[in-house]
Amino acid sequence: MKRGGLAVLIAAGCLLAGMLAGAVPLTPVALWRGVVDPSAPSAEIIRNLRLPRVFLAFLVGGSLGVCGAALQALVRNPLAEPYLLGLSGGAGLGAVVAIGLKLASSWAVPIAAFAGALAAVALVYRLSQVEGRRLDPRVLLLAGVVVGAFATALMSAIIVLSDAVQLRNVFLWLLGGLSRSSWEALGIFLFYAIIPLTLLFLSARSLDLLVLGEETAHHLGSNVERTRVIIYLTTALLTAAGVATCGIIGFVGLVVPHAVRRIWGPLHRTMLPFTFLVSGCFLVLADAVARTIVRPAELPVGIVTALIGVPVFALLLRRTLA
Amino acid sequence: MRYWIGLVLLAACTRTGANSGNLVVVDDAGDTVRFAHPARRVVSLIPATTEILFAIGDGAVLVGRTHWCDYPAQAASVPDVGDGISPNLEAVMARKPDLVVMYRSGSNAAAAEQLRGLGVPTLQFSVDRLVDVPRVARALGKVTGRQASADSLTAVFIRRLNQVSVPRDSTPLRILIVSWDQPPMAIGAGSFLSEMVTRAGGVNIFQDLSAPSAQISIEAVVERNPDALLVSVDGPPAIASRPEWRTVPAVREQHFIHVTSSAFSRPSPRAPDAILELVARFKELRP
Numbered sequence: 115m116k117r118g119g120l121a122v123l124i125a126a127g128c129l130l131a132g133m134l135a136g137a138v139p140l141t142p143v144a145l146w147r148g149v150v151d152p153s154a155p156s157a158e159i160i161r162n163l164r165l166p167r168v169f170l171a172f173l174v175g176g177s178l179g180v181c182g183a184a185l186q187a188l189v190r191n192p193l194a195e196p197y198l199l200g201l202s203g204g205a206g207l208g209a210v211v212a213i214g215l216k217l218a219s220s221w222a223v224p225i226a227a228f229a230g231a232l233a234a235v236a237l238v239y240r241l242s243q244v245e246g247r248r249l250d251p252r253v254l255l256l257a258g259v260v261v262g263a264f265a266t267a268l269m270s271a272i273i274v275l276s277d278a279v280q281l282r283n284v285f286l287w288l289l290g291g292l293s294r295s296s297w298e299a300l301g302i303f304l305f306y307a308i309i310p311l312t313l314l315f316l317s318a319r320s321l322d323l324l325v326l327g328e329e330t331a332h333h334l335g336s337n338v339e340r341t342r343v344i345i346y347l348t349t350a351l352l353t354a355a356g357v358a359t360c361g362i363i364g365f366v367g368l369v370v371p372h373a374v375r376r377i378w379g380p381l382h383r384t385m386l387p388f389t390f391l392v393s394g395c396f397l398v399l400a401d402a403v404a405r406t407i408v409r410p411a412e413l414p415v416g417i418v419t420a421l422i423g424v425p426v427f428a429l430l431l432r433r434t435l436a
Numbered sequence: 437m438r439y440w441i442g443l444v445l446l447a448a449c450t451r452t453g454a455n456s457g458n459l460v461v462v463d464d465a466g467d468t469v470r471f472a473h474p475a476r477r478v479v480s481l482i483p484a485t486t487e488i489l490f491a492i493g494d495g496a497v498l499v500g501r502t503h504w505c506d507y508p509a510q511a512a513s514v515p516d517v518g519d520g521i522s523p524n525l526e527a528v529m530a531r532k533p534d535l536v537v538m539y540r541s542g543s544n545a546a547a548a549e550q551l552r553g554l555g556v557p558t559l560q561f562s563v564d565r566l567v568d569v570p571r572v573a574r575a576l577g578k579v580t581g582r583q584a585s586a587d588s589l590t591a592v593f594i595r596r597l598n599q600v601s602v603p604r605d606s607t608p609l610r611i612l613i614v615s616w617d618q619p620p621m622a623i624g625a626g627s628f629l630s631e632m633v634t635r636a637g638g639v640n641i642f643q644d645l646s647a648p649s650a651q652i653s654i655e656a657v658v659e660r661n662p663d664a665l666l667v668s669v670d671g672p673p674a675i676a677s678r679p680e681w682r683t684v685p686a687v688r689e690q691h692f693i694h695v696t697s698s699a700f701s702r703p704s705p706r707a708p709d710a711i712l713e714l715v716a717r718f719k720e721l722r723p
Contacts, residue, residue: 137653137655164655291619293680294618294678296678405653410653411645411653
């Protein structure tokens with residue numbers, strides 16, 4: 115766990131920065147007063163908007179990062195990520211269908227999103243398996259992008275054609291944003307995320323073996339098929355919970371695991387917790403930028419993560435294909 | 437002799453040419469459009485111009501309108517050609533118009549060019565603010581031969597706007613004009629709704645946003661602490677039950693001003709009435 119203490123310290127600093135920044139900038143003293151005293155100035159903002167928002171950003175960011183790390187191990191491709199593999203698109207489609215048909219309360223939207231994410235990942239996997247050949251990571255990535263684009267097209271069609279008032283500005287929500295954060299939203303996310311997160315952390319050793327190749331992993335006594343199912347199900351559920359609460363936020367799971375692997379090494383037992391920590395901080399800071407850069411207006415946070423993530427993706431792509 | 441006849445004919449032609457250019461309108465895109473005769477078959481691709489054409493004539497010149505033109509009630513009997521932004525040109529041409537009026541926007545500029553290429557005079561207007569109503573009414577009066585009606589409509593409109601009186605002694609109500617709830621979006625200074633609130637004696641708390649509408653942070657709403665929320669949605673707003681919105685005191689106290697009339701969704705000749713309605717609603721909320 116080398117450099118672990120420092121990482122935790124920096125993470126705490128990021129959370130604090132996220133709590134101080136915003137439409138209403140706060141001093142640490144004002145923040146503390148707002149937390150302990152409900153009648154303090156800005157207490158309402160701090161207790162019911164700022165804190166749940168920063169915690170939600172941290173949890174969603176961390177989950178997306180861990181999803182990216184697990185998917186990268188599974189398909190042995192550094193470019194794998196919930197957004198690029200089409201999971202986020204599928205989850206968004208599921209959520210839009212549920213909202214459009216007025217089927218779902220905010221507690222049930224993640225289930226529809228989960229169904230969408232699972233369908234997308236199954237389709238991506240099927241498309242990328244060419245008869246009699248090994249899974250080609252590049253084909254997998256293409257399949258992910260194509261399925262994601264198709265899901266986006268279907269969502270746009272539903273949004274344009276539907277008369278449902280609720281869907282009118284859904285495209286903004288689909289750009290990703292934490293503006294609907296509340297303690298309730300945080301509760302909904304945790305409810306769906308706690309089990310898949312635990313399962314993923316417990317799969318650290320299987321992921322280490324998977325990186326060596328499926329055959330090697332099998333010979334070393336790993337149940338490859340079971341690991342694969344676990345990873346698909348957990349990443350789909352985590353992505354779905356994230357999309358249902360904050361819309362589609364891309365590239366978090368791409369940028370962070372790479373940096374973490376370079377600093378803490380590739381072993382998932384250490385790499386996964388640090389990925390969670392750093393991804394969480396990444397989204398907290400990205401959201402702080404989204405909240406403050408055009409104050410009092412706000413940017414969708416998905417725009418900020420894409421502005422950072424796409425150049426990183428381009429760099430990685432060059433290196434992978436070189 | 438033949439030479440003289442030729443010259444006379446030429447002169448006649450020139451004079452006809454001059455006559456056909458008599459009706460010249462420069463639209464808001466800066467394009468000069470000439471009319472040979474007053475327009476008799478108009479497709480109006482802006483709900484506000486549909487209202488204006490009914491107000492200055494009886495709407496008899498209208499042969500097409502957008503899907504969203506819901507006022508006056510007689511507009512329903514005018515054929516619907518679909519959307520006003522990125523219009524369906526085939527549906528528009530099928531009405532055989534001699535004038536198309538469309539909203540001035542980036543995506544409509546190409547459509548206007550295409551229509552002119554097909555020989556249909558097309559005018560683009562920005563109808564975003566109250567001040568646009570008299571200007572557009574005068575231009576439409578001119579091209580449809582209803583200049584006198586347009587002038588009187590304009591005069592009445594301006595007089596009624598200036599007649600709105602608000603109690604000057606009390607502090608103005610601070611209003612959040614909601615355009616969407618998730619993500620939260622508000623109307624800024626660039627919208628006629630903001631003007632209407634100001635004219636009715638209120639203050640738009642997002643006056644500093646120059647855009648007509650923008651995504652805003654709920655924290656900023658809490659900090660600016662509006663006295664009431666002006667909501668113009670079709671159904672009951674979900675705002676009252678959203679946890680993040682309930683951090684705003686005016687939301688918890690249910691200080692909502694619902695406006696459902698389409699007079700609040702576009703600048704139109706009805707704006708003075710809409711402002712008077714706001715004056716009355718603000719009065720109810722004042723302590």
